[in-house]
Amino acid sequence: MTIQHERATTLDVPPPSTDAPLPPPRERRSGGILGLVVKIVLLGLLDAFAVWAILIMAGLQMWVPIAITVVITGIINWIYIGAGKRLPAKYLTPGVFFLLVFQVFVIGFSGYVAFTNYSDGHNSTKSDAISAIESTGAKRVPDSPVYQVNVLKKDGTLYLLATDEKGVSSIGTTDQPLSPVDDPTNVPGYTTLQLSEVLDNQSAIADLRVPVSDDPQDGFLRTDDATTAYVFRSDVVYDAKTDTFVDGNGVVYSDNGKGAFASESGKALSPGWKVDVGFANFVKAFTNPQLSGPLLRVILWTFAFAILSVLLSFALGLFLATVLNHPSLRGKKFYRVLVILPYAFPPFLSGLVWAGLLNPQFGFINQVLFGGAEIPWLTDPWLARLSVVLVNVWLGYPYMFLVCLGALQSLPQEVDEAAKVDGARAWRIFRSIKLPLLLVSLAPLLIASFAFNFNNFNAIYMLTKGWPRFTDTTFDIGSTDLLITMVYKVAFGSGGARDYGLASALSILIFILVGVISVIAFRRTKSLEEIN
Numbered sequence: 001m002t003i004q005h006e007r008a009t010t011l012d013v014p015p016p017s018t019d020a021p022l023p024p025p026r027e028r029r030s031g032g033i034l035g036l037v038v039k040i041v042l043l044g045l046l047d048a049f050a051v052w053a054i055l056i057m058a059g060l061q062m063w064v065p066i067a068i069t070v071v072i073t074g075i076i077n078w079i080y081i082g083a084g085k086r087l088p089a090k091y092l093t094p095g096v097f098f099l100l101v102f103q104v105f106v107i108g109f110s111g112y113v114a115f116t117n118y119s120d121g122h123n124s125t126k127s128d129a130i131s132a133i134e135s136t137g138a139k140r141v142p143d144s145p146v147y148q149v150n151v152l153k154k155d156g157t158l159y160l161l162a163t164d165e166k167g168v169s170s171i172g173t174t175d176q177p178l179s180p181v182d183d184p185t186n187v188p189g190y191t192t193l194q195l196s197e198v199l200d201n202q203s204a205i206a207d208l209r210v211p212v213s214d215d216p217q218d219g220f221l222r223t224d225d226a227t228t229a230y231v232f233r234s235d236v237v238y239d240a241k242t243d244t245f246v247d248g249n250g251v252v253y254s255d256n257g258k259g260a261f262a263s264e265s266g267k268a269l270s271p272g273w274k275v276d277v278g279f280a281n282f283v284k285a286f287t288n289p290q291l292s293g294p295l296l297r298v299i300l301w302t303f304a305f306a307i308l309s310v311l312l313s314f315a316l317g318l319f320l321a322t323v324l325n326h327p328s329l330r331g332k333k334f335y336r337v338l339v340i341l342p343y344a345f346p347p348f349l350s351g352l353v354w355a356g357l358l359n360p361q362f363g364f365i366n367q368v369l370f371g372g373a374e375i376p377w378l379t380d381p382w383l384a385r386l387s388v389v390l391v392n393v394w395l396g397y398p399y400m401f402l403v404c405l406g407a408l409q410s411l412p413q414e415v416d417e418a419a420k421v422d423g424a425r426a427w428r429i430f431r432s433i434k435l436p437l438l439l440v441s442l443a444p445l446l447i448a449s450f451a452f453n454f455n456n457f458n459a460i461y462m463l464t465k466g467w468p469r470f471t472d473t474t475f476d477i478g479s480t481d482l483l484i485t486m487v488y489k490v491a492f493g494s495g496g497a498r499d500y501g502l503a504s505a506l507s508i509l510i511f512i513l514v515g516v517i518s519v520i521a522f523r524r525t526k527s528l529e530e531i532n
Helices: 002-012 026-030 032-059 063-081 084-114 126-136 195-200 202-206 280-287 292-323 332-339 347-357 364-369 381-410 413-421 426-454 457-461 483-492 500-531
Strands: 138-140 147-154 157-163 169-173 176-180 220-223 228-234 236-239 244-247 252-255
Touching: 032 063, 063 084, 084 500, 126 138, 126 236, 147 220, 157 220, 195 202, 202 220, 280 292, 280 500, 292 381, 292 426, 292 483, 332 381, 347 364, 347 381, 347 457, 381 426, 381 457, 413 426, 426 500, 457 483, 483 500
Parallel strands: none
Antiparallel strands: 138 228, 147 157, 147 228, 157 169, 169 176, 220 228, 236 244, 244 252
């Protein structure tokens, strides 16, 4: 009876329901309030930064960036305030955001600049160019009377209250010529700036150009010390009605549609302004005789440099990894440390050191290894190319050694042993078994290494600066220049005007070349994986 009673009691107890609500997650029980507070604070900071950026862009009338900022900020708030199905987006949003900022935006902005004439002398707006031309052409009238001035302010605009030598007082600003005032000590609606306010507005006061009259030929007043002013007259006078400049000889300079005021003879006033030029920069890169020939040579050398660097560094790294992975070799750890030492030095510092070692007059290599011979390692075009390839292999083989060593150690030993049983020798095992298996895992790294060496700025610029220079062009382009160093020289070099539009067009060319090659290479890698 006792057993039956216990059995009945046991059977009467209902099994635990699987539909019962689960206890709240640990993070909801312990850190829910803290997590909510952190979320609110971070979103508040983000929204505050977005509002500040919107106010700045509104002052610059950047309406499209404002709309993009509002949309992105709204999406981020919607993702992080919500829950449930939005959880994956919370983890993806930071990565996507930084991808857009550091990759997509950079490529998009470079693409935009590539279709403009953005360069030295064409880096601002048309109104800024007009002001700069008027300012640079302004000269003080030799017999100009001296005006005693005070700086006044009204509705946020600065005015000059000028009194001539006869005691006649007038007031005016940049957009309003001088007009007489009855009592210079009491000008209704205006406030006189005190010394501290004058010091705070020095640049704005120096930029004031107050027309003497409605006739531009009469000149304008300008002051440098906020106490005295003189009459200045520009060599060229701008006529807003016709949108032209006229110089003292009556030559008319009009908008030529290319971001500059030019005369009929082609003479242009400087500076100009930024305008869209379509594909002109791309056309210039391949049609300008000073640029097209050197550009083709630079492209061929860039491919040769990248391919040779990858192949030689991979071959040397794989050879050392195979040797130092031998099970019977003693002192492997010590040798491996020695092999990877070049990887521990900064590339730009190594480039400078090698530039000293290869110096033809007092370099260690010529003076010690070759008995004082003056071998032009860095001044002869072909020797310079050989030098940069060898130095780059020296810098790159430790990386290949590390990845090849790791890949070799991950290969299954059973395959190697089975091949030995079948009578295969070491070379046949390496060529037919190990190398194909290594390429399956290392091919993406080789593609990445090719892309890196395609844009290896440090190895070239720190060692040779792209020289020796080509003799058939006025551009600062040389025998060892890669596309990336050529872009740098066009954009920031000292050999002439900095042409950001042309440099951006060449950057887009680099992007296209690397992208196409990477796509083709990854497809080959995929077929290699399928074969193996």
